Each structure stands twice: as structure tokens, then as C-alpha cells.
Amino acid sequence: MDAEREVLDVLARNAREDIDDIAAQTGLDAAAVADAIDALESNRVVHGYQAVIDWDRVDEGKIRAVVEINVELDRETGYEQVADRIAKFPAVDALHLVSGDYDFAVEVLGENMQDVSEFISEQVAPMPAVTQTVTHYIMETYKDGGIRFEDGDGDDRLSVSP
């Protein structure tokens, strides 16, 4: 495995690992790890570092919705142009072009349901290319970013075993 891939595997599990620990885990020296991170960032493989948050556990937390969007394209307007317009809204957390019955899957983060529905009805739906939106509010999150949202059973192994 090349150095960038090894570093990426560590960061994908825990973006807070410091350079020395990544070096220890991969067997690379610290300078090589720093170079690999620089390269991953400048080549836009790594776009940023975020926490995986269970907003349900935060006072005045946020609500998330997945919005299906259908669009109609014309000679001047392609998916790129539509995506660019939708992505500019800060409320849009994630935006994917998908296969299947609709075109875009949009993840929207808002203060509450009203906030999200106003955003969709007032900002997204009126866009000329948008023909239909279907909003699914997320009621409960069980797993996100590969991490299971649970209290955990703890380690029930014997503390010392042969």
C-alpha cells in the first residue's frame, strides 16, 4: 500500500489522530505522514475534517432531512449548473447526483422542521430547473459516518485470559 493510502485509512477511522501516532501506526516517519496529508489535501482527496455528531443529544440541536429533487434540463442547463446553484445554500449539507427515480439526493440541515420546509419551498422548489421535491425528515439516526449511535455494551471479556 502506498503512503497516502495508509494515511487515508487511518484518517478515515479517526481524523483526530496526530501525525506522530499516524507515523507509529503506519511505520512511516512523521515527515512522510505530513507530506502525505499535504498531498491528500492539495489533490482534494481530503476536503475537510468533521465530527460525527448525534444532534438528538444536543440541546437546541438540528434536524436533518433527505430531499429528493427532480430536475428538467435544457440546452443551457446541465446537472452541473443545477448542482452548483443548490450547493451554494449553506443549509445544504450534502448533495449527490443519484441513479433511479429522481436526480439529486440532498441532505439539508436546519434548526427545525419549519426551517427546512421553508428552505425547500421558498429556495429550492422555485428554481426553474426543479420540477419536483420530496422531503424525508430523519426521525432517528442509528449509524452515521460508519459509527453506530448507541451507548455500547462495554467490554465483557475477561480482563486477563490465556
Place this chain on the structure above:
Amino acid sequence: MRLSDRARTLPESGIRKFFELAEARDDVISLGVGEPDFSAPWTARTAAIDSLERGKTSYTANRGMAALRERVADHHERYDQSYEPESEILVTTGASEAVDLAFRALVDPGDTVAVHEPTYISYGPGIELAGGEQLTVPTRAADDFALTREALEAAGAAEADLLVCCYPNNPTGATMTGEQLAEVAAFCRDEDLRVVADEIYAALTYGTDHASIATQPGMRERTVVVNGFSKAYAMTGLRLGYALGPTDAIDAMNRIHQYTMLSAPTTPQYAAIEALDRCDDEVTEMVEEYDRRRRLVVSRFNEMGLDTFEPGGAFYAFPECGGDDEAFAEALLEAEGVAVVPGSVFGTGGEGHLRVSYATSMRELKEATDRVAAFVEGR
């Protein structure tokens, strides 16, 4: 009640004491655990659940389900091992049962069984229960705990009837290359030793593929290979292992097994079929995670001045603590709440070392190694 001499004289395991010391505290980070911290792959667990829902709670064939033995045979081709599912494979209740059956099938009263040490703690008692006598062959830190012809000769193993060979090794994490095994195999052929090869950690090697002594020239017919699902598939509690060997040895082991166990538990056999069919990727992911932890642990122990050779397999590092390893481990537990197992528990050659298991989350490993570093600093 009057107990048999055999039971009365069987010594208590040295690990027991550390288990009790560690259990007495509730703030312990344990690096003393000899099993994976992962759970069995979910798809394997669902196969077990499905089998229960379908009412599959009967005995299986004595030798284990045919479908499982066929997959075990296929699986072992990756180690260049080739065994007939009908006649050369026996599914057992954990690899432990396979080891016990091998001793009972291969050892006559008064036979001598050579065991390299430090090693897993069950062989000595197993040999004793089979009526044999253990001959200890110390391996050396200078050889990274590999078994050598020189060590076998020095210990007088030429007179032994059987050799127990456990690589990748618990507690050292040592592995042996094909070249190193060739030397041991030549000794076994020259001195007519049969071999019980406990290869339970075969899937957990880092950077190199597992090499089996059974694949050395002339060794297949004199070797019983033991393996299982506990370590690679994180299925310790499901108790499923197996033995691979020549027909006469497997027949003899099966003859004992059909009276003492009848068949290995049924539910885990369904889980194991699924594990072999569909869980290679998850094993790879676990191995990659162990590998990252292994590197971290080895580099941290070396940084704090406890020399640690690079272990090639299993999930143990074996740092040198110098002097009295039991006293070191007790003081470390007392002062910092970190549990490790003193190397001397695993026999001759283990003294002055600690078995450090990295089957623990990265976060706990960092915290634990920070605490050990503070302890070493303060001595």
C-alpha cells in the same frame, strides 16, 4: 469428595492470579486479554441466528458438517495445505479440543513431548493428562523466539516422540519463515518426531503469509495441524476449531471425540460456513487494524526503553521489562491500573518479559501505553 491424583496434582494456571488481581480493581485498562476485541462478523452471527430459527439444533456428523469440512479444505489451500474433507478433517469444540484429542491420540504413557517455551499454557497440562511428559525447549529473545534446530538439540529433543509447534506464537507474537521451519522439519524427520502444529493465529500475520510446518517435505504424514475460528473470525465464545491431518491420526482423534464430545456445537458450524463463504473482507479489515495497533504498541514500548522485537503475527507484543516480570506486572497494575501478563507465566524463556495484547481499541492502547511510560519513568 475424594479427587483423582491427576486432578489434585494439576497445577493452577499462572494467569489466574493476574486475573484475580485485575478483577479486584475497576479502573483497569487490560492489555492482558487473549481474545479479539471485535465481535464475530455480523453476517456469520445472522447465519447462526437463522439456523436456530430453522430449528437446526440436532447433533451434526461426528466429524462436523460435510459442508463445513469442504469449505475448511478449500480455505486451507491458501496456506498450501491440502486435506480431504471426508477423511482428513475433524471439526472440534474449539481448537482446544483438537489439541487435547491430538495428545490423547498420539501420546502413550511415558512418551516425551517437546514443547518450545514461552508458549500457550495448555500444552503442558494436556500432555500430562494424556500420560506423557513435557520436555521444555526454551526459545531465545536473540532468535526473536523462533524455534531452532540448535535449541531442539540442546534441550535433548532428539529423544522426544512428539513436538508441539505453535506459530504465530502466543505470547510472543513470533512467526517462523519457511526457511526456519525447514530446519525444524529436518530435525523432526531425522529424529522421527511427530508434530502437533497449533496454527490458530495463522490468519493474523503482518507483512508475510503464514508458513506451516506441515507443508515442509515429508511433514504432512507426521503432523496434525490445529486451527479454528476463534482468533481470525473473533468467534472465541462460539467454541469452534478443527484438526487437519493424515487419515490414521484423524480417525483416531475422531474415535475419542465421538465418545467424549459426539459432535462440535451445531450453531457455530452454521456461523463458520458463512464466515468462510463471505467474511474474508472483514478478516482483512481486522488484520489491518491489528497491524496499525501492533506498530503503535511496538514503537511506544521501544520509545519508553522496554526493548520489543517486531512480532510478525497474533495480537501480542513481548517487551522486555528486565528482572522480575511478575513484580513488574504487579507494580504496574497497582500504580497505573494497567494489566499485562508476566512472561514467565508462559514458561521458560518468558521471564523478564511481558505479554502485551493489542486486541484493545486504539484509544485504550494509547492511554495504557502513556500510563506504562509514566510508570517506567517513575521507577
